Amino acid sequence: xxxxxxxxxxxxxxxxxxxxxxxxxxxxxxxxxxxxxxxxxxxxxxxxxxxxxxxxxxxxxxxxxxxxxxxxxxxxxxxxxx
Amino acid sequence: xxxxxxxxxxxxxxxxxxxxxxxxxxxxxxxxxxxxxxxxxxxxxxxxxxxxxxxxxxxxxxxxxxxxxxxxxxxxxxxxxxxxxxxxxxxxxxxxxxxxxxxxxxxxxxxxxxxxxxxxxxxxxxxxxxxxxxxxxxxxxxxxxxxxxxxxxxxxxxxxxxxxxxxxxxxxxxxxxxxxxxxxxxxxxxxxxxxxxxxxxxxxxxxxxxxxxxxxxxxxxxxxxxxxxxxx
Numbered sequence: 001x002x003x004x005x006x007x008x009x010x011x012x013x014x015x016x017x018x019x020x021x022x023x024x025x026x027x028x029x030x031x032x033x034x035x036x037x038x039x040x041x042x043x044x045x046x047x048x049x050x051x052x053x054x055x056x057x058x059x060x061x062x063x064x065x066x067x068x069x070x071x072x073x074x075x076x077x078x079x080x081x082x
Numbered sequence: 083x084x085x086x087x088x089x090x091x092x093x094x095x096x097x098x099x100x101x102x103x104x105x106x107x108x109x110x111x112x113x114x115x116x117x118x119x120x121x122x123x124x125x126x127x128x129x130x131x132x133x134x135x136x137x138x139x140x141x142x143x144x145x146x147x148x149x150x151x152x153x154x155x156x157x158x159x160x161x162x163x164x165x166x167x168x169x170x171x172x173x174x175x176x177x178x179x180x181x182x183x184x185x186x187x188x189x190x191x192x193x194x195x196x197x198x199x200x201x202x203x204x205x206x207x208x209x210x211x212x213x214x215x216x217x218x219x220x221x222x223x224x225x226x227x228x229x230x231x232x233x234x235x236x237x238x239x240x241x242x243x244x245x246x247x248x249x250x251x252x253x254x255x256x257x258x259x260x261x262x263x264x265x266x267x268x269x270x271x272x273x274x275x276x277x278x279x280x281x282x283x284x285x286x287x288x289x290x291x292x293x294x295x296x297x298x299x300x301x302x303x304x305x306x307x308x309x310x311x312x313x314x
Contacts, residue, residue, distance in 0.1 A: 014185070014230060015185070015188065015228070015230070015264060017186060017187075017188050017189070017190050017264070018186060018190060021190060066143065066144075067139070069143065069176065069183055071175075071181075071182060071231070071232075072183045072185060072230055
């Protein structure tokens with residue numbers, strides 16, 4: 001079985017009011033030195049019956065078709081044998 | 083004129099659209115279940131507002147793969163009029179039928195209130211019943227209405243007159259103060275390059291009778307009807 005972790009993040013320059021609000025909250029809790037905070041999404045997928053190479057092309061297609069919106073988001077992923 | 087109003091799981095404005103089209107504008111309007119794979123005998127398609135698929139992943143991201151969306155794409159490619167309202171606008175962007183994306187409101191608040199929008203192009207299939215610069219009062223009701231597109235796309239939208247409506251003040255002034263959700267350039271509604279697919283965040287179907295505070299929403303539907311009749 002393969003374990004896939006897909007991370008989807010907002011492209012640089014795309015407004016992230018959520019990240020900004022979380023950063024402000026951390027600062028109001030006394031955490032200093034925060035330069036930036038961006039929110040993203042983590043998706044954990046377990047896959048069966050694919051070699052790591054096949055899985056890679058499947059995951060790539062999943063990201064392009066559904067998991068990320070290329071207008072506003074970037075993605076990357078890691079595939080591990082479980 | 084015969085309208086088809088698409089019902090996705092989680093849509094919640096389809097009855098209002100159908101009511102307005104039938105009872106106020108006196109046209110035909112059927113609800114089309116999202117599992118339909120063909121659209122036959124319709125002159126225009128409306129993708130209504132709501133929370134299709136619970137807004138999971140991204141608004142409109144899953145609805146765009148509903149079986150009916152392939153038919154909507156073919157309908158649009160053949161020149162049919164397609165109007166997306168609120169969640170419908172989000173679905174059209176996810177489907178690539180309109181450029182750009184709709185993101186979380188800048189304030190992070192869900193906003194439900196009347197908005198003033200200014201008509202930027204009064205020649206389109208969706209605005210020909212309006213005057214240029216006319217200020218319409220139409221409610222917005224959304225959490226993800228912040229329009230985003232890259233600079234090149236924005237430039238083209240401006241140059242080609244694809245921006246139909248911008249949020250404005252009561253006097254028609256377009257400014258940061260009159261931008262409810264952080265949309266780039268106060269964009270409230272755009273159409274595609276061919277001019278037959280339009281998306282807007284405000285809900286025209288909620289502003290078609292005086293008792294509801296505004297009748298300006300009728301202008302969107304009557305523009306479509308005029309275009310279909312070859313009058314506008």
